[in-house]
Amino acid sequence: xxxxxxxxxxxFQFADExxxxxxxxxxxxxxxxxxxxxxxxxxxxxxxxxANKAFTNDWFNKTHSLQLKKKxxxxxxxxxxxxxLF
Numbered sequence: 001x002x003x004x005x006x007x008x009x010x011x012f013q014f015a016d017e018x019x020x021x022x023x024x025x026x027x028x029x030x031x032x033x034x035x036x037x038x039x040x041x042x043x044x045x046x047x048x049x050x051a052n053k054a055f056t057n058d059w060f061n062k063t064h065s066l067q068l069k070k071k072x073x074x075x076x077x078x079x080x081x082x083x084x085l086f
Contacts, residue, residue, distance in 0.1 A: 047077045 054060035
């Protein structure tokens with residue numbers, strides 16, 4: 001059941017609803033509720049760990065044929081994880 005805020009009360013209600021929803025060829029299922037994904041993860045620390053690993057021996061740039069600086073990757077990760085518009 002959808003609550004008065006237009007959101008599901010819990011993930012189980014969402015799962016029940018989505019199982020009954022027909023999905024056609026070409027449809028894309030997207031979830032914008034990511035607030036519960038990072039509840040137990042220190043986000044800032046995780047971003048820095050990822051950036052440090054990505055720039056060990058310049059692995060990230062070599063693997064993806066990029067020319068990013070570590071600061072740029074940090075900014076991209078912060079936008080992707082912390083500054084969502086949805």
